[in-house]
Amino acid sequence: MMGAVRVIGLGNLSRGDDAAGLLAARLVRDLSGNTMDVCETAAGGAGLPELMEGADRVILIDAARCGRKPGTVHRLDASACRIAREDFPCSTHDMGLADAIELARALGTLPKQVIVYGIEVGSLEAGADVTEAVRLAVATVARRILDEEATVSCTKSI
Amino acid sequence: MAGKDANTRTIHVGMIARVEGEGALRVTVKDGQVRDVELRIFEPPRYFEAFLVGRRYDEVPDIVARICGICPVAYQMSAVHAIEQAFGITVNGALRDLRRLLYCGEWIESHTLHIYMLHAPDFLGCHSVIEMAGAHRAAVVRGLRMKKAGNSLVSLLGGRSVHPVSVRVGGFSRVPTRRELDGLKDELLWARDAAAETVRWVAGFEKPAFVQDYMFVALQGNGEYPFNEGWIASSQGLNIAAAEFERHFAETQVPYSNALQCTLKGQSYLAGPLARLRLNGDRLTPIAKQVLRETGLALPMSNPFDGIVARAVEVLFAFEEALRLIDRYEPPASPTVSVTPRSGTGMACTEAPRGILYHRYVVDKDGVIREAKIVPPTSQNQRRIEEDLRSFLPGVLDLSNDEAARACERVIRCYDPCISCATHFLRLEVCEAGTGKDGG
Numbered sequence: 380m381m382g383a384v385r386v387i388g389l390g391n392l393s394r395g396d397d398a399a400g401l402l403a404a405r406l407v408r409d410l411s412g413n414t415m416d417v418c419e420t421a422a423g424g425a426g427l428p429e430l431m432e433g434a435d436r437v438i439l440i441d442a443a444r445c446g447r448k449p450g451t452v453h454r455l456d457a458s459a460c461r462i463a464r465e466d467f468p469c470s471t472h473d474m475g476l477a478d479a480i481e482l483a484r485a486l487g488t489l490p491k492q493v494i495v496y497g498i499e500v501g502s503l504e505a506g507a508d509v510t511e512a513v514r515l516a517v518a519t520v521a522r523r524i525l526d527e528e529a530t531v532s533c534t535k536s537i
Numbered sequence: 538m539a540g541k542d543a544n545t546r547t548i549h550v551g552m553i554a555r556v557e558g559e560g561a562l563r564v565t566v567k568d569g570q571v572r573d574v575e576l577r578i579f580e581p582p583r584y585f586e587a588f589l590v591g592r593r594y595d596e597v598p599d600i601v602a603r604i605c606g607i608c609p610v611a612y613q614m615s616a617v618h619a620i621e622q623a624f625g626i627t628v629n630g631a632l633r634d635l636r637r638l639l640y641c642g643e644w645i646e647s648h649t650l651h652i653y654m655l656h657a658p659d660f661l662g663c664h665s666v667i668e669m670a671g672a673h674r675a676a677v678v679r680g681l682r683m684k685k686a687g688n689s690l691v692s693l694l695g696g697r698s699v700h701p702v703s704v705r706v707g708g709f710s711r712v713p714t715r716r717e718l719d720g721l722k723d724e725l726l727w728a729r730d731a732a733a734e735t736v737r738w739v740a741g742f743e744k745p746a747f748v749q750d751y752m753f754v755a756l757q758g759n760g761e762y763p764f765n766e767g768w769i770a771s772s773q774g775l776n777i778a779a780a781e782f783e784r785h786f787a788e789t790q791v792p793y794s795n796a797l798q799c800t801l802k803g804q805s806y807l808a809g810p811l812a813r814l815r816l817n818g819d820r821l822t823p824i825a826k827q828v829l830r831e832t833g834l835a836l837p838m839s840n841p842f843d844g845i846v847a848r849a850v851e852v853l854f855a856f857e858e859a860l861r862l863i864d865r866y867e868p869p870a871s872p873t874v875s876v877t878p879r880s881g882t883g884m885a886c887t888e889a890p891r892g893i894l895y896h897r898y899v900v901d902k903d904g905v906i907r908e909a910k911i912v913p914p915t916s917q918n919q920r921r922i923e924e925d926l927r928s929f930l931p932g933v934l935d936l937s938n939d940e941a942a943r944a945c946e947r948v949i950r951c952y953d954p955c956i957s958c959a960t961h962f963l964r965l966e967v968c969e970a971g972t973g974k975d976g977g
Contacts (some may be wrong), residue, residue, distance in 0.1 A: 421606040443912060478665065486678065
């Protein structure tokens with residue numbers, strides 16, 4: 380039987396492209412017809428260990444800055460390797476996403492599988508809209524998550 | 538940023554680690570004397586002030602909640618109180634209690650985050666809470682569970698644990714049932730004891746001897762430890778209503794920071810937990826008073842490094858107060874009082890975790906915001922932080938730039954400055970005059 384899957388979007392809706400993670404999580408919820416466990420947080424990393432509790436598989440979506448073109452999508456398996464904290468500096472508050480994952484790992488509470496989607500951001504101007512490149516990436520990430528979960532579900536069912 | 542001659546040394550901390558959001562510090566030393574101390578805070582409240590103009594009064598709580606992911610309740614509370622003042626509305630009874638209860642949740646979340654995740658590593662010789670999780674695992678687990686107890690209060694009352702959505706001008710969109718609140722009590726009782734343990738734990742940390750001469754500013758009044766209401770009081774005798782804030786406090790722009798610096802009659806002052814304890818210590822709840830007394834620390838505490846103790850005492854107070862409010866809760870007949878917009882100006886000050894947060898709104902007869910002003914606590918403490926750094930720096934000038942920068946960061950973290958409403962992605966950069974060499 381497939382374990383519990385949770386999608387968590389991080390970001391700030393009032394900071395331009397920093398909204399990417401939240402928007403992608405919302406899109407996953409909508410496209411799944413509200414059948415997926417989706418939550419959002421604007422409070423940064425310190426709340427993440429708690430938000431991940433009880434899930435076997437967690438998919439995190441956050442804004443990222445790895446020096447690539449805005450809209451570039453990164454997919455990382457945090458259960459297999461550490462996430463470079465400098466790639467996710469824009470988890471806007473307190474601890475970043477990478478620190479939160481490492482804290483959960485240090486405490487032994489990291490879910491069995493943690494996938495991180497990072498969406499390369501451009502403008503983070505207060506009050507600005509999400510840029511077009513990031514808007515497209517949001518849709519891409521949401522579709523990839525749904526496709527991947529459908530595959531996982533099929534594989535597990537066989 | 539190199540200085541002009543070999544006798545000038547510049548310490549530049551381009552990112553302040555483990556501070557909410559970001560800021561930068563630039564210190565210039567010439568001939569062994571500290572010349573300039575510039576704390577740069579990048580802050581967007583000015584954007585929000587402009588963004589609020591033209592919005593209806595009932596949109597304001599949800600908009601201001603986005604200013605900060607750590608203290609959205611504070612922004613919501615100052616906003617609704619200010620608008621209610623403009624409309625001539627008073628919220629009493631159970632609705633007033635629920636607002637205090639919601640504030641308890643936010644203080645617990647915010648203070649616990651700072652104590653355990655951001656500040657304690659400084660005293661335990663750890664680089665971060667991740668390192669702490671190895672050597673001090675039980676403490677980290679305790680902190681996370683206490684924070685979760687605060688989250689549960691904010692989630693129940695605010696509709697969710699961050700950016701609460703239920704706060705309304707006049708009350709709430711929904712109020713909890715007795716049963717829902719009773720369901721939190723067992724965990725709050727555990728957390729209250731854990732909070733007492735936290736006070737003892739942090740009181741035992743070794744701290745630098747660094748007593749400062751502060752003017753403390755906090756709300757005071759109603760015979761209670763302040764959250765939503767009270768006079769603005771200072772340790773030097775100020776006692777004014779929030780409506781008089783702008784007659785006494787002035788904001789000035791400094792060239793190196795886009796955050797305005799606030800002063801009281803031209804002087805710096807300290808807002809936040811140490812100030813609240815100084816002006817309201819006798820209004821703490823019984824266990825908080827007793828545990829503080831047992832630590833042997835006397836009020837007023839004037840060492841910024843004791844801020845972690847003050848925060849811990851306030852967490853204990855908040856758990857006790859939450860249990861008291863839950864015990865006496867009788868659901869109100871309606872989740873909100875009747876609200877009729879009218880033209881006017883309303884001002885309010887509430888106690889955000891980091892100190893007093895002032896809002897002023899000019900509203901027209903249709904309830905549309907025509908003017909908004911927001912003075913957050915971090916900009917109020919900014920001048921004081923610079924002055925403390927000025928006092929602290931002579932003691933660390935013998936260290937390398939890198940070590941001095943780390944020491945300065947520890948001073949800055951004492952104030953739990955919230956500059957999350959700020960720009961990100963600054964990199965650590967230390968420059969030595971004359972060498973052209975960057976470290977970091």
